[in-house]
Amino acid sequence: MIIQDRMKVTGQRKIAKNIFELKLSGKLVGEINSPGQFVHIRVSDSFEPMLRRPISIASINDEKSEMTIIYRAEGRGTTLLSKKVEGEEVDVLGPLGNGFPVAETAEGETAVLIGGGIGVPPLYELSKQLTAKGVKCIHILGFQTADVSFYEEEFNQLGDTYIATVDGTKGVAGFVTNVMETINDDFATYYSCGPMPMLNAVQTVYAEKKGFLSFEQRMGCGIGACFACVCETTDKSDEKYVKVCSDGPVFPAGVVSI
Amino acid sequence: MNRLAVELPGLRLKNPIMPASGCFGFGKEYGNLYDLSQLGAIMIKATTFETRFGNPTPRVAETASGMLNAIGLQNPGLQGVMENELPWLEQFDVPIIANVAGTETADYIEVAKTISTAPNVKALELNISCPNVKCGGITFGTDPQQAQDLTAAVKEVSEVPVYVKLSPNVTDIKEIAKAVEAGGADGITMINTLVGMRLDQKTGRPIIANVTGGLSGPAVKPVAIRMVYEVSQVVSIPIIGMGGVAETADVIDFLSAGASAVAVGTANFVDPFICPTIINELPAKLDELGVEHISELIGRSHR
Numbered sequence: 020m021i022i023q024d025r026m027k028v029t030g031q032r033k034i035a036k037n038i039f040e041l042k043l044s045g046k047l048v049g050e051i052n053s054p055g056q057f058v059h060i061r062v063s064d065s066f067e068p069m070l071r072r073p074i075s076i077a078s079i080n081d082e083k084s085e086m087t088i089i090y091r092a093e094g095r096g097t098t099l100l101s102k103k104v105e106g107e108e109v110d111v112l113g114p115l116g117n118g119f120p121v122a123e124t125a126e127g128e129t130a131v132l133i134g135g136g137i138g139v140p141p142l143y144e145l146s147k148q149l150t151a152k153g154v155k156c157i158h159i160l161g162f163q164t165a166d167v168s169f170y171e172e173e174f175n176q177l178g179d180t181y182i183a184t185v186d187g188t189k190g191v192a193g194f195v196t197n198v199m200e201t202i203n204d205d206f207a208t209y210y211s212c213g214p215m216p217m218l219n220a221v222q223t224v225y226a227e228k229k230g231f232l233s234f235e236q237r238m239g240c241g242i243g244a245c246f247a248c249v250c251e252t253t254d255k256s257d258e259k260y261v262k263v264c265s266d267g268p269v270f271p272a273g274v275v276s277i
Numbered sequence: 278m279n280r281l282a283v284e285l286p287g288l289r290l291k292n293p294i295m296p297a298s299g300c301f302g303f304g305k306e307y308g309n310l311y312d313l314s315q316l317g318a319i320m321i322k323a324t325t326f327e328t329r330f331g332n333p334t335p336r337v338a339e340t341a342s343g344m345l346n347a348i349g350l351q352n353p354g355l356q357g358v359m360e361n362e363l364p365w366l367e368q369f370d371v372p373i374i375a376n377v378a379g380t381e382t383a384d385y386i387e388v389a390k391t392i393s394t395a396p397n398v399k400a401l402e403l404n405i406s407c408p409n410v411k412c413g414g415i416t417f418g419t420d421p422q423q424a425q426d427l428t429a430a431v432k433e434v435s436e437v438p439v440y441v442k443l444s445p446n447v448t449d450i451k452e453i454a455k456a457v458e459a460g461g462a463d464g465i466t467m468i469n470t471l472v473g474m475r476l477d478q479k480t481g482r483p484i485i486a487n488v489t490g491g492l493s494g495p496a497v498k499p500v501a502i503r504m505v506y507e508v509s510q511v512v513s514i515p516i517i518g519m520g521g522v523a524e525t526a527d528v529i530d531f532l533s534a535g536a537s538a539v540a541v542g543t544a545n546f547v548d549p550f551i552c553p554t555i556i557n558e559l560p561a562k563l564d565e566l567g568v569e570h571i572s573e574l575i576g577r578s579h580r
Contacts, residue, residue: 021310023550061547066342066495066523071547096339112549237335239346240546242310244302246351247337251330260330260351265306 020050021115021242025108029085031101036166037092038137039101040077044085047113051079051086054144055118055212055233055269058088059241061110062099071112072096073238073264075212077140078147089140089169115241116268119145119210119231126153128207133195133221135161135213141233143170145210146177157181157206159198161217165189196220204228209272219277230272236263251276281559281571283317283538285515286463287400287438288372290317292556293538293571294528297519298323298376298402298442299348300542303362304369307549313369315553320466320540321362323378323404326387328354333486338475343494343521344543345473347487350378350407355388363395372399374440378407382427386434393436400437403428403462406444406469407491418444418469421456428460438463440517443508445500446472454508465508466517466540468501493543495521502534509535510579523551525558529566532574 026045034040047058059071077089092101103109119141124130130149132142139160146156156178162168165188174180181198182190191198195217204225211221212233222230239245243265250267252259253276261267261275281292295318296307303321304313313319331351338345352358358375366373375392379385389401405418405427417427424441432439441457443450445468454465470491475484483489501520509516518536522528523544531539544551559571568574 023548066547068339069342069344069494069543069547070337070339237337239337239344240306240549242306242549244306245300245337245346245546246302246331246348247334247346249331249334249336249351 021113022047022050023110023112026111028103028105028107028109030105031103034089035169038089038167038169039092040087040089041100041103042085042087043109043111044083045111046084047111048079048081048084048086051076051114053118053121054148055141056114056116057268058111058113059115059238060100061112062096064110068096068099070096070239071241072100073115073241075141075233075268076114076144078144089137091137112241116264117266119233119269121145121148121152123229123231124149124154124208129155129157129205131157131159131202131206131209133159133161133199133209133211133213135195135217136163136167138213138217138233138235139170141212142210143173146174150177157202159183159195159202161195161213162189194220196224199224215277222272222277225272231269232272232275233269234263234267234275238264240264280563280569281556283572285517285537288318288374290372290538292317292559293532294552294556294559295320295374295517295538295540296545296552297540297542298374298404300545303358304366307545308369310549311553313366314371315556316371317538317556318372318374318399319366320374320376320402321358321366322352323350323376323407324352324355324358324388324392325350325378326355326384328352328357335484335486338484338490340473340475340492340494341496343492343496345475345485345490345492346470347485347490349487355391359391359395363397367397373397374400374402376402376404376442377431378404382430385427385431389431389439390434393434398437400463401431401435401439402466403431403439403441406442415444415446418453419447421452424453425456425460428457428462432461440464440466442469443467444469445504445520450504451507451511454512458512458514462514464515464517465512466519467508468497468504468520471497471500493521495523497521498527498530502530505531505534505536506578509576523547525555525562528555528559529562529574532571533576533578535576535578537572537575
């Protein structure tokens with residue numbers, strides 16, 4: 020169920036250039052049902068800035084009723100969020116959307132998780148849940164440069180992890196697809212989150228595979244009412260569309276027209 | 278006695294608070310969060326005769342204390358609304374105000390004729406003010422004669438009272454208001470959004486794919502208050518006021534300016550529980566103001 024919760028900041032730290040890891044605790048955590056869901060955060064109690072910020076959930080700790088979100092402090096809203104300190108309260112609406120289907124990969128099978136930039140975080144909880152059920156996870160994480168890369172160590176603890184940076188300052192020089200070419204395609208499922216061009220490249224390379232993609236789009240309400248975040252589907256017959264916030268953000272590969 | 282009850286043509290409102298059209302879909306998303314029967318009314322998303330996909334994305338951009346949108350009247354079309362959306366809303370004890378849009382007069386007539394027969398539709402809101410579609414919409418709302426003629430044409434076929442939603446993007450909104458009253462409008466809803474733009478800092482290009490969008494949110498409230506103040510003094514039909522309502526104090530301002538009821542728009546996106554919150558806070562606000570019944574506030578700015 021979607022709830023509005025005043026969550027308590029239990030910790031915040033900078034983990035890369037302009038990248039922050041924020042821990043929040045509250046009853047909302049008990050409502051999260053799949054990795055890849057997101058929350059809609061009001062960064063101020065005034066109307067400046069006006070809208071909430073949609074941010075994906077990077078990991079959850081049910082025992083502590085705590086979740087971790089990772090975001091890039093880029094605009095006004097996320098910069099304000101990055102100033103929140105332990106003990107402060109934040110107005111959070113969520114959990115929102117439909118996350119990655121963990122059940123689509125069986126125990127003993129292999130899954131490839133491909134993330135780009137600020138699309139990497141939701142893959143962390145996904146990998147935790149997949150590996151917990153006995154799925155072997157291979158991670159391919161792409162960043163612009165070494166300065167903005169994060170969580171290599173955390174992913175490494177769950178499975179083989181490859182890093183690609185556009186400028187070659189870390190791991191393979193180039194894009195996630197350069198890594199994809201080098202790995203064995205003997206896997207059952209792939210899951211991906213990142214910028215549109217990356218998602219397109221991933222689903223093209225893995226056209227024969229079962230895959231799930233998480234999309235990003237400018238949002239208004241976050242619950243499906245305002246029709247700001249629509250995407251066209253590949254079904255052209257009836258001008259079909261999907262809403263990223265409430266129908267997604269995760270869709271089976273091939274559903275959304277990229 | 279219900280201190281919040283307000284009666285308007287076609288509408289017995291248990292309170293004067295309703296979500297504004299386009300900010301509440303057809304209610305389903307908010308119905309998952311709270312009991313919609315708490316609301317005074319619901320203004321559903323604009324319905325056109327045909328199914329519309331709307332504009333390309335990006336469709337929204339944040340601005341200082343507000344936002345721009347250019348959704349483009351995306352909706353499932355008259356048939357979809359009649360068959361799926363309105364019947365679903367019947368489970369709630371709440372009057373529906375159906376926002377009617379189109380490209381030509383014939384479209385408005387067709388939608389109005391059919392949608393006004395739905396059992397829970399108690400009034401129509403004629404959308405002659407959408408700034409985000411190429412044809413129709415705002416073109417009817419910026420010319421007094423066209424506005425009057427369209428109002429009269431829709432009045433002739435509607436089974437329920439007709440409210441006309443006015444655009445603020447005109448030189449003199451009073452002229453349009455008088456014209457729709459002369460055309461037989463039972464009420465006025467105002468204001469729709471103000472046409473605006475936001476540019477991308479890096480590229481210098483417009484952020485919204487439609488180039489321009491409609492500005493809403495607290496930023497537009499002073500404009501809306503001024504216009505309700507002016508229009509309420511030149512027409513005798515009631516006004517449902519809107520434009521930047523985000524908290525209970527804003528409702529008091531709109532009533533004082535001359536509105537008889539108030540719609541909440543963009544604030545639903547920020548706080549999805551804002552309508553019930555305002556409704557619950559209103560009685561205490563009346564106590565604070567020393568007012569017994571909410572209708573005593575209507576138009577006190579110019580009495």
